[in-house]
Amino acid sequence: MSIAQDFSKGIMRENPVFKQALGMCPFLAVTTSVENALGMGAAATFVLVFSNFLVSLFRKVIPAKVRIPSYIVIIATFVTLVDLLMNAYLPALHQSLGIFIPLIVVNCIILGRAEGFANKNKVLPSIVDGVGMGFGFTLAMVIMATFREILGNGSWLGFNLLGESYQNQPMLIAILAPGAFILMAFILGFFNIMEKRKRGGAK
């Protein structure tokens, strides 16, 4: 598989959220606004790239029997390092992303890629895979957040789209948890129909 394919598969063909149904927890929890979605996506991409790099680098050293605990330790250590360094040197960014960073440890996309790709592949493809999957995750989050923010708050990325009168009486359920599940069902359904059509056409 070429480097370009390693990158592009994460965005559509193997999109972590739409195709692999991974990372559902942040996908539901953090998509209340586009700004949050972008922040979580950026932070997760960052950690994903570095955890893929380290796991791939040490894939021959770590014994197979303890690989999962080793990956968890690597990921958790890396997330904590990012949290501490960002808090110390980029306080403004930490202020807006702070609550999402500890959540990255439990994002199963990171462990999924460590186990599913990085421990079988060389360092460079693993890094590219991390970037691609991170982009795909961010894209999925932004699509979901676009629906939720416009319906639930009348705005997009903070810009007021639907006016003051809508913001005072918005479709609040879109921002609350049940709305997240309902919208997720629609979005995943849409992608499944697309997939079916494509397969039907290829027959």
Next chain:
Amino acid sequence: MGEILRVGFMLMLVAVIAAVALGYVNSITSPIIAEQKEQAKLDAMIDVAGSLASGELTFDSLSVPELENPYAEVDETLAVVSVTDSTGTELGYLFVAYGKGYSSTVQTMIAVNTAGTVTGNTVLYQQETPGLGANVSNPARFLYQFDGLNASSLLLSKDGGGLDSITGSTITSRAVTNSVRDGLDALCEAGLIPVSGGAQ
């Protein structure tokens, strides 16, 4: 047996390297983080105190306790500092209100003048639901209503007062409102500001 030891040793090695790396980075970053928190608090104090009067103001640093977790209960004893102008006249007070919100203890810094009227406020810390209660940090969504009020009028419209809560975030709005009112009541009991409503 040898296999178990070898595998266990490798896992230990991974954990030890991780612990050393974390300990080292933490020792470098923790003083910087503490300094930044202090600076952020001072900036907030200068900002909020600026609502009492323009010109040079003097006040002591307010001690804001470090919370162990976002939901920590805070001791009820109220830390207050008085704000004076360059001639030494007392203009008002700064204090921090702690309100138990939906998913965190919301800390709000309040400036109140000697007549008991809120003149300025800012949220120091909150971990409320993003997109809902977290909007409390945006002054234009809720806290702008506090300026010019005294303890007797700090009540949500749902509780019979005149303040509009943030849509979908009544718990957060109520926590902040009630904690600020409790703070003002405590100042009143301490004799620092006149009895609620007496300013009118």
